[in-house]
Amino acid sequence: MLVSNRMKGLHPYVPGEQPKDRVYIKLNANENPYAPSKAVQKAVLNFVKKYPEKLGLYPDPDSNELHAAIARMLNQTGGVLCRAKVSSKEVSPAEEDKIPFTVTPDMIYTGNGSDEVLSFVFYAFFDSGKKFVLPQFTYSFYPVYAGFYDIPMDQVPLKDDWSLDKEEMLKRAKQNDSGLIFANPNAPTGLGLSREEVRQMLLNSSPDQIFIVDEAYVDFGGESCIPLLKDFKNLVIVRTFSKSLCGAGQRLGYIVASPELVNVVTTVKNSVNHFPLDALAQVSGTAACKDISYYVNTSKKVAEERDAFYNFLQEKGFYVIKSQTNFLFAKKNGIKGEDLYKSIKERGILIRHFNTPGIEDFVRITIGTKEQMQKLKAAFEDTLDTLK
Ligand SMILES: *Cc1c(COP(=O)(O)O)cnc(C)c1O
Numbered sequence: 268m269l270v271s272n273r274m275k276g277l278h279p280y281v282p283g284e285q286p287k288d289r290v291y292i293k294l295n296a297n298e299n300p301y302a303p304s305k306a307v308q309k310a311v312l313n314f315v316k317k318y319p320e321k322l323g324l325y326p327d328p329d330s331n332e333l334h335a336a337i338a339r340m341l342n343q344t345g346g347v348l349c350r351a352k353v354s355s356k357e358v359s360p361a362e363e364d365k366i367p368f369t370v371t372p373d374m375i376y377t378g379n380g381s382d383e384v385l386s387f388v389f390y391a392f393f394d395s396g397k398k399f400v401l402p403q404f405t406y407s408f409y410p411v412y413a414g415f416y417d418i419p420m421d422q423v424p425l426k427d428d429w430s431l432d433k434e435e436m437l438k439r440a441k442q443n444d445s446g447l448i449f450a451n452p453n454a455p456t457g458l459g460l461s462r463e464e465v466r467q468m469l470l471n472s473s474p475d476q477i478f479i480v481d482e483a484y485v486d487f488g489g490e491s492c493i494p495l496l497k498d499f500k501n502l503v504i505v506r507t508f509s510k511s512l513c514g515a516g517q518r519l520g521y522i523v524a525s526p527e528l529v530n531v532v533t534t535v536k537n538s539v540n541h542f543p544l545d546a547l548a549q550v551s552g553t554a555a556c557k558d559i560s561y562y563v564n565t566s567k568k569v570a571e572e573r574d575a576f577y578n579f580l581q582e583k584g585f586y587v588i589k590s591q592t593n594f595l596f597a598k599k600n601g602i603k604g605e606d607l608y609k610s611i612k613e614r615g616i617l618i619r620h621f622n623t624p625g626i627e628d629f630v631r632i633t634i635g636t637k638e639q640m641q642k643l644k645a646a647f648e649d650t651l652d653t654l655k
Contacts, residue, residue: 276414278414284617291617294618294639295619299509299511299513299515300569306558310550311547322547332549334375336556343559347360347485349567350364358559368494370523375522379518380509381520383543384505387532389412389415389418391535392531398439398443399445402436403425404456404626406454433464445476447476450483451485452591455596457484458589459591465495483510484592488592491504505522506520518548573594577589583599585598586598594632594633594634595631597630599651603628605627607620614649614650619633
């Protein structure tokens with residue numbers, strides 16, 4: 268046998284398709300339709316021009332400058348971009364998003380996309396002898412890590428309105444004597460819990476069990492749990508540059524947690540890859556955090572287009588979940604998700620559908636620019652005429 272027994276347990280994640288045969292409008296992977304800001308582009312070019320020798324040297328293994336920039340950005344925005352206020356170049360948080368303490372760089376850990384960060388978090392905080400708790404429908408990478416690390420899962424069905432069953436999740440975590448993880452807002456539904464709801468969950472769970480909240484989409488209208496870090500030392504918040512910071516190609520993810528838990532994850536990193544962030548990712552990430560007003564504005568635009576498309580789908584008779592993210596999850600009676608996806612693809616636009624039982628009727632639509640959404644509307648109108 269050439270391969271290890273361990274390989275049998277691997278069931279890799281399947282990302283939204285990245286076709287090369289034809290140029291499609293890509294609304295299938297929750298990427299941001301806007302390019303990184305001009306300041307980011309300039310910082311990367313300058314770095315290569317001024318310090319080419321640094322491309323031949325190892326980068327800062329601790330990403331110190333980037334961690335300071337992320338901490339500052341979170342304090343400035345409250346961790347929810349689409350509600351932050353911009354006046355000329357000053358950025359400040361909306362009243363309801365203000366963080367009641369200062370986020371410091373030692374509360375930040377960064378990695379090669381939040382996918383890698385999550386992998387290390389799973390390794391650090393879940394045990395193979397105990398079932399950890401997660402929602403039945405959530406980010407589909409969590410079950411992949413469970414297989415990878417051989418950690419058993421306890422998947423809790425969503426409620427009839429597609430929201431998380433908080434009570435059941437807490438009950439099972441107690442029964443299993445284990446931690447839990449969920450995305451907030453959740454994927455692929457787009458629904459989020461309020462900070463107060465998460466606080467209540469934390470109050471009713473063991474301080475000795477890890478509580479992981481994945482805030483990949485929070486900048487588009489959710490409520491961040493960063494303010495709860497003051498009272499709950501078992502809370503780990505996972506975030507990414509891939510969605511609201513227009514950075515999916517730069518592979519930058521991070522956690523916000525107590526310095527003690529940051530150190531735990533850093534120990535995992537230093538046992539696998541000392542340098543998960545290359546020099547250019549550190550430069551571009553730092554520049555993005557310093558030019559955050561640009562991303563506040565793009566997040567607001569995405570949220571506006573999302574709400575407009577929500578209304579459009581409702582007018583067309585779709586069942587659409589009210590979303591706090593950069594995507595919509597919708598279905599229409601009598602039309603299969605896969606057929607809708609295929610028909611929209613023929614019209615040059617990619618959206619996503621899932622073959623997973625329970626959600627196979629739905630499509631997930633990433634929100635693009637105004638122009639892209641106009642084209643998508645036309646494709647939907649056309650498709651609904653032919654599929655009727
Ligand atoms: C997109 C996504 C991620 C992964 O982001 P990367 O930083 O690109 O690896 C993590 N969690 C959720 C819920 C996501 O939707």
